[in-house]
Amino acid sequence: xxxxxxxxxxxxxxxxxxxxxxxxxxxxxxxxxxxxxxxxxxxxxxxxxxxxxxxxxxxxxxxxxxxxxxxxxxxxxxxxxxxxxxxxxxxxxxxxxxxxxxxxxxxxxxxxxxxxxxxxxxxxxxxxxxxxxxxxxxxxxxxxxxxxxxxxxxxxxxxxxxxxxxxxxxxxxxxxxxxxxxxxxxxxxxxxxxxxxxxxxxxxxxxxxxxxxxxxxxxxxxxxxxxxxxxxxxxxxxxxxxxxxxxxxxxxxxxxxxxxxxxxxxxxxxxxxxxxxxxxxxxxxxxxxxxxxxxxxxxxxxxxxxxxxxxxxxxxxxxxxxxxxxxxxxxxxxxxxxxxxxxxxxxxxxxxxxxxxxxxxxxxxxxxxxxxxxxxxxxxxxxxxxxxxxxxxxxxxxxxxxxxxxxxxxxxxxxxxxxxxxxxxxxxxxxxxxxxxxxxxxxx
Amino acid sequence: xxxxxxxxxxxxxxxxxxxxxxxxxxxxxxxxxxxxxxxxxxxxxxxxxxxxxxxxxxxxxxxxxxxxxxxxxxxxxxxxxxxxxxxxxxxxxxxxxxxxxxxxxxxxxxxxxxxxxxxxxxxxxxxxxxxxxxxxxxxxxxxxxxxxxxxxxxxxxxxxxxxxxxxxxxxxxxxxxxxxxxxxxxxxxxxxxxxxxxxxxxxxxxxxxxxxxxxxxxxxxxxxxxxxxxxxxxxxxxxxxxxxxxxxxxxxxxxxxxxxxxxxxxxxxxxxxxxxxxxxxxxxxxxxxxxxxxxxxxxxxxxxxxxxxxxxxxxxxxxxxxxxxxxxxxxxxxxxxxxxxxxxxxxxxxxxxxxxxxxxxxxxxxxxxxxxxxxxxxxxxxxxxxxxxxxxxxxxxxxxxxxxxxxxxxxxxxxxxxxxxxxxxxxxxxxxxxxxxxxxxxxx
Numbered sequence: 001x002x003x004x005x006x007x008x009x010x011x012x013x014x015x016x017x018x019x020x021x022x023x024x025x026x027x028x029x030x031x032x033x034x035x036x037x038x039x040x041x042x043x044x045x046x047x048x049x050x051x052x053x054x055x056x057x058x059x060x061x062x063x064x065x066x067x068x069x070x071x072x073x074x075x076x077x078x079x080x081x082x083x084x085x086x087x088x089x090x091x092x093x094x095x096x097x098x099x100x101x102x103x104x105x106x107x108x109x110x111x112x113x114x115x116x117x118x119x120x121x122x123x124x125x126x127x128x129x130x131x132x133x134x135x136x137x138x139x140x141x142x143x144x145x146x147x148x149x150x151x152x153x154x155x156x157x158x159x160x161x162x163x164x165x166x167x168x169x170x171x172x173x174x175x176x177x178x179x180x181x182x183x184x185x186x187x188x189x190x191x192x193x194x195x196x197x198x199x200x201x202x203x204x205x206x207x208x209x210x211x212x213x214x215x216x217x218x219x220x221x222x223x224x225x226x227x228x229x230x231x232x233x234x235x236x237x238x239x240x241x242x243x244x245x246x247x248x249x250x251x252x253x254x255x256x257x258x259x260x261x262x263x264x265x266x267x268x269x270x271x272x273x274x275x276x277x278x279x280x281x282x283x284x285x286x287x288x289x290x291x292x293x294x295x296x297x298x299x300x301x302x303x304x305x306x307x308x309x310x311x312x313x314x315x316x317x318x319x320x321x322x323x324x325x326x327x328x329x330x331x332x333x334x335x336x337x338x339x340x341x342x343x344x345x346x347x348x349x350x351x352x353x354x355x356x357x358x359x360x361x362x363x364x365x366x367x368x369x370x371x372x373x374x375x376x377x378x379x380x381x382x383x384x385x386x387x388x389x390x391x392x393x394x395x396x397x398x399x400x401x402x403x404x405x406x407x408x409x410x411x412x413x414x415x416x417x418x419x420x421x422x423x424x425x426x427x428x429x430x431x432x433x434x435x436x437x438x439x440x441x442x443x444x
Numbered sequence: 445x446x447x448x449x450x451x452x453x454x455x456x457x458x459x460x461x462x463x464x465x466x467x468x469x470x471x472x473x474x475x476x477x478x479x480x481x482x483x484x485x486x487x488x489x490x491x492x493x494x495x496x497x498x499x500x501x502x503x504x505x506x507x508x509x510x511x512x513x514x515x516x517x518x519x520x521x522x523x524x525x526x527x528x529x530x531x532x533x534x535x536x537x538x539x540x541x542x543x544x545x546x547x548x549x550x551x552x553x554x555x556x557x558x559x560x561x562x563x564x565x566x567x568x569x570x571x572x573x574x575x576x577x578x579x580x581x582x583x584x585x586x587x588x589x590x591x592x593x594x595x596x597x598x599x600x601x602x603x604x605x606x607x608x609x610x611x612x613x614x615x616x617x618x619x620x621x622x623x624x625x626x627x628x629x630x631x632x633x634x635x636x637x638x639x640x641x642x643x644x645x646x647x648x649x650x651x652x653x654x655x656x657x658x659x660x661x662x663x664x665x666x667x668x669x670x671x672x673x674x675x676x677x678x679x680x681x682x683x684x685x686x687x688x689x690x691x692x693x694x695x696x697x698x699x700x701x702x703x704x705x706x707x708x709x710x711x712x713x714x715x716x717x718x719x720x721x722x723x724x725x726x727x728x729x730x731x732x733x734x735x736x737x738x739x740x741x742x743x744x745x746x747x748x749x750x751x752x753x754x755x756x757x758x759x760x761x762x763x764x765x766x767x768x769x770x771x772x773x774x775x776x777x778x779x780x781x782x783x784x785x786x787x788x789x790x791x792x793x794x795x796x797x798x799x800x801x802x803x804x805x806x807x808x809x810x811x812x813x814x815x816x817x818x819x820x821x822x823x824x825x826x827x828x829x830x831x832x833x834x835x836x837x838x839x840x841x842x843x844x845x846x847x848x849x850x851x852x853x854x855x856x857x858x859x860x861x862x863x864x865x866x867x868x869x870x871x872x873x874x875x876x877x878x879x880x881x882x883x884x885x886x887x888x
Contacts, residue, residue, distance in 0.1 A: 168646050174712070264615075440804070
C-alpha cells in the first residue's frame with residue numbers, strides 16, 4: 001500500500017468511448033469515470049437497478065449483464081449489480097471492483113466489438129430518476145474542514161474557536177441515516193426549539209437560520225468485524241467511493257440543543273447526497289500528498305502511513321450554487337456562492353476510516369462517512385452560509401438583487417465537484433441538489 | 445389517547461398458563477408478559493425465528509403458525525413472525541399487535557384446547573441462543589436521567605452541571621447501530637486517545653476508565669414519513685416495546701473527544717440489549733403519572749398531552765449486578781451494585797419520540813431509542829460506575845474483597861428490570877449481560 005495509487009489503461013486520458021457524449025470535454029462522466037448509481041425510468045414503477053454513468057447516458061447493468069460476453073469472474077461480480085444491490089458489490093473489495101472497471105472500460109471504448117450488444121442497455125440520464133445508490137446502515141459525520149471549524153468555532157466560542165483535541169483527533173459524530181435522500185430531495189423547513197441568548201425561555205418556531213454544508217461523503221466498501229480495527233495501511237482498501245453531501249443544518253436549533261451531546265434535530269431532518277458514486281479507482285490520478293504545517297502536531301502512529309503522506313489527500317474542486325424561487329421562475333441560472341478544494345481538509349479519508357475503527361467499531365458496506373464542511377482558507381470560501389455571511393451579520397447579494405443571510409423557502413442549493421489535473425482526463429460528480437419547502441402548515 | 449392504558453383479559457393477574465413454569469411467582473415471563481425475541485437452537489445453524497417467552501420456554505412462532513387454528517387476521521399477522529421478521533410485525537401498529545397478544549394469551553392459558561397443538565412448538569430457553577430481536581436501522585440515545593446528568597455534569601463541568609437546555613429539551617444524540625449486540629455480547633476493551641488534564645499531548649492506550657450505563661431502550665413500531673412529525677397524542681401508538689440497554693462507555697476517551705460534537709469512539713465499540721422485547725401492551729398495568737416539580741419549566745405544548753400527564757411514566761425497577769472473573773471462577777453469584785426506577789426519568793418515552801420527529805425526522809420500525817442512564821436520586825443509585833465511585837475517587841468494595849473504580853477485564857455486567865404493582869402480575873425482562881475482554885493484543 002506504500003506504492004503509488006494504481007493507474008492503468010482505464011485512466012488513459014486519451015481513451016475515447018463509442019458513447020459520443022462521453023467524449024465531450026465538459027462532461028462529468030467520461031469513460032475514465034464510470035461511477036455507479038441506482039436508477040429507473042422516470043415516473044415508472046420499474047425495479048431500481050444499478051447503472052454506470054457514461055456521457056449523457058446510463059449503462060443499465062441489468063441489461064448489460066444479460067447481454068453476455070463477460071468473463072466468468074466479471075459476470076459473477078456483475079450479478080449483484082444486475083439485481084440492483086450495490087452493497088453486495090461494494091463488499092467484494094477493490095481487486096474485483098477494478099477488474100469490473102477494466103471490463104466496463106474496454107466494453108465502452110471506441111471501437112469495442114461490444115457496442116452493438118450494449119447500445120440497447122443505455123438509457124438517457126434525462127429520462128431517469130434516482131434512488132440512494134446503496135443501503136446506508138450507519139452514517140458518521142466528521143469535521144475535517146479546519147477553516148470551517150475555526151470560523152464556526154469563533155461564532156459559537158469566540159474565545160476558544162478551535163478546541164485542543166482538533167489537531168489530534170479526526171473529530172466525528174454519529175448522524176441520522178433514515179433521512180438521507182438523493183439529489184432532488186425536498187424537505188420542509190424544520191420547526192424546533194430555539195432560544196435567543198437574552199430570552200428567558202425557548203420558543204417553538206420554524207427555523208430562522210437554515211443553512212447548507214458542503215461536504216464530501218465516502219462510502220465504505222468491505223466491512224471490518226467488530227473488535228478488528230482497520231490499520232492505516234489497509235484503510236484505502238475499505239473505501240469504495242465518494243459522493244457529494246449536503247448536511248443541511250438548522251443553526252438556531254443547533255445553538256440551543258447541541259450541548260453537551262452534539263447536534264441532533266439541527267441535522268436529522270434531511271441530508272442530501274449526489275446519485276453517482278465516483279469510485280476510489282476513478283480518483284487515482286487526483287491523489288495528492290498529505291502534509292501538516294510544521295508547527296502542528298503530527299498524526300499519532302495509528303493515523304499515519306507512508307501512503308497517506310504521499311497520496312492520502314485528494315485534489316477535488318467543489319463549488320456551491322444557489323437558485324432562488326424567483327431566479328427559477330425567471331429562468332435565471334443558479335448563482336455560484338463559493339469554491340473550495342478537498343486538499344484543504346485537515347484529515348484524509350483513510351484517517352477518518354482508521355480512526356472510526358480503532359476502538360473496535362465495525363463498519364459495513366454502504367456506511368457513509370461525511371467529511372465535514374469543506375471551506376477554503378479565504379474569507380469567501382466558506383462551505384456554509386453561516387461562514388459566508390459571518391453568522392448572518394453580512395448578507396450576500398444575489399445577481400438579481402435578492403440577498404441572503406440564511407436559506408429562504410423555495411431556495412435550491414446545488415453542490416458540484418470535479419477533479420482535473422494535467423495529464424489526466426477531467427471527471428465530475430454531477431449535481432447534488434436539494435430544495436427548501438415552507439415549514440409544515442405554512443402555505444407556499 | 446387520553447383514556448387510561450388499555451387493560452384487557454391478557455393482564456388479568458390470576459390468569460394461569462398450561463406452561464407450568466410461567467405460573468412461578470418469580471418468573472420474568474408469566475402469561476401476562478409475552479415478549480418477543482429472535483432465537484434458534486443453541487449451536488445450530490437453524491434459521492433465526494421469532495418466539496415468545498413463556499416461563500422457562502420459548503413458543504416458536506414458526507411452529508405455532510404452522511400448527512394452525514388461528515383466525516385469518518391473526519394468521520396473517522403471524523406470517524412475518526413465522527418468517528423471523530419482527531420489523532414487519534412491528535410496522536403493523538398497536539391494534540393488530542394487541543389482537544395477536546390476545547390470541548397468544550388465550551392459546552397459552554390453562555385449559556386451552558390448543559395445548560396439544562402447541563406443546564411441540566416449545567423450546568427451553570436454556571437450549572436457545574439469541575440474535576438481535578429486530579433490524580435496528582438508526583439508534584438514538586437520549587439523556588433523560590436527570591440525576592445522572594447532574595452527577596456526571598458536575599464531574600465534567602463542576603461549575604455548570606446541568607446545562608440550561610436540559611429541562612426544556614429531551615437531549616439526545618445519534619448512536620452507532622452496527623455495534624449493538626444482544627445479551628451475552630463480549631467485546632475487547634477499546635483502545636483510543638486519552639489525555640490527562642495536565643499532559644501536553646494525548647496518548648494512545650487501552651481505555652482505563654471503562655464503564656457501563658444502565659438504560660431502557662424503546663423500539664419503534666410503526667414508521668412516520670419524513671416531514672410528518674408524530675404529535676404527542678399519537679406517540680404511544682408508534683412505540684412497540686422496550687428492552688434493557690447497556691451503553692458501554694470509555695470515560696477517558698469520552699473526556700478528550702466529546703467537544704464539540706458529542707461522544708463518538710467512547711460509545712461505539714459495543715452496546716448490549718436484552719433479547720426479549722417487552723411490549724407496550726404488557727406494560728399497560730405499570731403506567732404512572734408524569735409530573736414535574738412545580739419550580740421546573742413545564743413541557744412545551746408539543747411535548748405535552750393529557751395522557752402523558754396521567755400515564756406517561758413507567759414504574760419499572762432496574763438493578764445492575766457485577767460478576768468479576770474471580771467471582772465466576774469460584775461460583776460466586778453476581779453482586780448487586782444498585783437499584784433505580786424508570787419513574788425518575790425526566791422525560792417519558794412518548795416525549796422522546798415526539799421530540800425526535802418534531803423537526804421532520806422519520807423513524808422506522810425497529811429504530812432504537814435509548815433512555816440515557818437511569819440513576820436514582822440517592823447517592824448509591826447511580827446507573828454507572830462513574831457515579832457510584834464519584835468519578836473513580838471512591839472505590840466500590842465487592843463481597844469477595846475485590847474493589848472497583850471502573851470495569852476490569854473479565855467483568856460481566858448484568859442489567860435486570862421488572863415491573864410489579866398491587867393488583868398486577870409481576871413481569872420481568874430477563875438478563876442483559878455483557879463481558880469485557882482484554883484489549884486487542886493483550887493476553888487474558
